[in-house]
Amino acid sequence: MDSLLFTATSGASRVMKAQHVRSNNLSNADTAGFRADMERVQSVQLQGAGFDGRTMVVTNSASTRFDSGDIIKTGRPLDVAITGDGYLAVETPLGGEAYTRAGNIKVDTFGAMSINGFPVLSQNGPMLVPDYQKIEISERGRVSVVPPGGGAEIEVGTLKLVNPPAAQLQKESDSLLHSVDGVPFPIDETVQLAPEHIEGSNVSAIDELLNVMSLTRNFEMQVRMMKTAETLAQAGNKLMAAR
Numbered sequence: 001m002d003s004l005l006f007t008a009t010s011g012a013s014r015v016m017k018a019q020h021v022r023s024n025n026l027s028n029a030d031t032a033g034f035r036a037d038m039e040r041v042q043s044v045q046l047q048g049a050g051f052d053g054r055t056m057v058v059t060n061s062a063s064t065r066f067d068s069g070d071i072i073k074t075g076r077p078l079d080v081a082i083t084g085d086g087y088l089a090v091e092t093p094l095g096g097e098a099y100t101r102a103g104n105i106k107v108d109t110f111g112a113m114s115i116n117g118f119p120v121l122s123q124n125g126p127m128l129v130p131d132y133q134k135i136e137i138s139e140r141g142r143v144s145v146v147p148p149g150g151g152a153e154i155e156v157g158t159l160k161l162v163n164p165p166a167a168q169l170q171k172e173s174d175s176l177l178h179s180v181d182g183v184p185f186p187i188d189e190t191v192q193l194a195p196e197h198i199e200g201s202n203v204s205a206i207d208e209l210l211n212v213m214s215l216t217r218n219f220e221m222q223v224r225m226m227k228t229a230e231t232l233a234q235a236g237n238k239l240m241a242a243r
Contacts, residue, residue: 033102
């Protein structure tokens, strides 16, 4: 009875963690540049005296899907989407470097570019632009502006674009991708952008919803197993009490 209870509890714990991962994916189905997570589990056979008949579940850290999302035309000059492989570099609150596929760039009143609150990095540090009448980002990440009142177009910097192997990236709690060893990646001149476009999430809302429903049914089954174990334990206690 204890074996049944612990096995069911292990399964239910794994299902709850998987639901958290899938629910987070579903809630970010419309988040630009979001990369879906996948839960990872491992079965571990318990060793002991007698017949080794129990297998428990161990949940490992979630992995990340790196396939691209759909590229959507927005017509907004500050929106960019990466075509093919590559990432935009941003600065973390601790001054480190992280990477994203989200290209919904904003410019604050001081001229600082940011993506979802993280400063955008140029090839020479944080990207800053002067007051402008018109702004344009080229396919190679070069940022040009036309000053207020018109005049010649001025190039003010180039976005830092990198293209590291997926194995050297890990997703952290800030939803950004970080270097596994913490060392910033070099600039890759081959990465190209699609100006006035944005890349959507690579989450399939239908697949995630079906997975959540399947996990819910699985969780209910584990709970029924725990209730069955409780019923068996109560029946055994009654037999012992009768003696």
